[in-house]
Amino acid sequence: MKKVYAIGIDVGGTTTKFGLVNTDGEILIQSRISSGNHDFVEDFIDELYSKMAPMIEQVGGEENIIGIGMGAPNGNVYTGSIEYAPNLKWKGIIPMADLMSKKFGLPTKLTNDANAAAVGELLFGCAKNMKHFITITLGTGVGSGIVIDGKIVVGHDGFAGELGHTIVRPGGRMHKGTGMKGSLESYVSATGVRETAIELLTLHPDKESLLRNYKINELTSETVYECAIQGDPIANHIFEFTGQILGESLANFIMFSSPEAIVLFGGLTKAGNLLLNPTRKHMEENLLPIFKNKVKLIFSDLKESDAAILGASALVME
């Protein structure tokens, strides 16, 4: 019998999502576990296995599974290792593909999580017919996947596409994870939006704002959104500022690879036009004339985790 399923796994900083995917790119079953509960990666893999074994049985056992594709932060497609991922508990170089392959008895490939999402977008999402695009994931952090000539850019060492760590405000806000100042991620992630909120509320103690009704621990990109749609000026200003920083960065990225589209993913995109409008404005303002009004700025129509699961599974389906 022909093997018709692949396992796609998206290892995130907080949650690991996984699913069983068929060759039509449909996720038949999916589930999740926490990424942060295991001091040792072997325990994490054991829990993954215990959750996935019943799924695999459901489709007739391992002989029907082509293999496992994984996306993970700092995942290196050349080596199959996760290397020095700042947002994961397991430090140093983790030979994830090897460990998984031994545990599951299935061929396993690994890549960067954002690259996996970009592949998902390329094969099954709104970039299906595009040869040149960039995906930006606006989640807890900022990930990116770059597609040029229909292929993911991985660079000479497998680590290309770390756009979240490019500096957009030299000397600017300190990134707690990397120690770098003024990186894109320090502003346009969910964490960054929360920090902007705290900064603005502190900077303007006299300005009324619905945001002041929340305890500091409750200030999240969601609460900022809730206040913004009620017309709160500070909350609206936060999205304008976030969009400005994002738009300026996107302009730089466009002048690098001249993509047909930028596809935005992740929690922050729930803010819709509150984020999209200032982003587009500042993107266009910072482009050379030859690039203006050419590049589509769109939200993904796939769920971020779906895109990553699909893209990861495609690693072994090809």
Add this chain to the structure above:
Amino acid sequence: MKKVYAIGIDVGGTTTKFGLVNTDGEILIQSRISSGNHDFVEDFIDELYSKMAPMIEQVGGEENIIGIGMGAPNGNVYTGSIEYAPNLKWKGIIPMADLMSKKFGLPTKLTNDANAAAVGELLFGCAKNMKHFITITLGTGVGSGIVIDGKIVVGHDGFAGELGHTIVRPGGRMHKGTGMKGSLESYVSATGVRETAIELLTLHPDKESLLRNYKINELTSETVYECAIQGDPIANHIFEFTGQILGESLANFIMFSSPEAIVLFGGLTKAGNLLLNPTRKHMEENLLPIFKNKVKLIFSDLKESDAAILGASALVME
């Protein structure tokens, strides 16, 4: 008889250089004309023709010439046109490849000048065995060519690789050509170095400097270099500042495409370590750990114009 020569032409903002190249990548004859003397592109092409006709005769006439390859600012490899080049006299869209082909009776291809130089580097220069690298031309302006997987990145519309126009200091120095603020070109070009010199001399009227011995029109990147090697502190500071800005930008570019090397070209590279050392320092400081101490930062061993002539000629040799 087999056609064994190609014409390579490098159209620069000031000078157009051209040569007859054999299939081994040797420039047999070369010459130059001014790019700025002709209000009409047809007159420019007429002068090119009158200079090149004797060269062509020397190798036995047009039947021995494969074709003409050209590099030009804002040259579009898809259309063969120069589109809205801010540094050229001819405005709007110039169908250069068509016009040349009609005049010379030879197949003509056109690309971006910096991309042509990168191709020259890829085929005949210090990046000969590399699949991933970026060339940065530090001349009157700042050009760039990006190679990924052994291919020049041209993007969806042919205009990729305008790294000189990416913003490195938001709200910073105004670029007189584009009106944009804080672009790389406004700092790390020969023009930018001159402007930094004027700024620093104005900002510190009491500080002694050899640079004050020059009239304002004589202040160039060369005079700054002459003063720097004599130990002048302001002149040295100018190169440190220029290297800082360049290094910060290179770090961002590296986190985009993770190249094996950055190849620097152009007049400013004559400053040698005065420029290279601060550039490398700030490049490394702004990289995520996974990228540190991996990327070669080198000066091209080809002359910039040779690289562009060779790369342009390769357009029709392939």
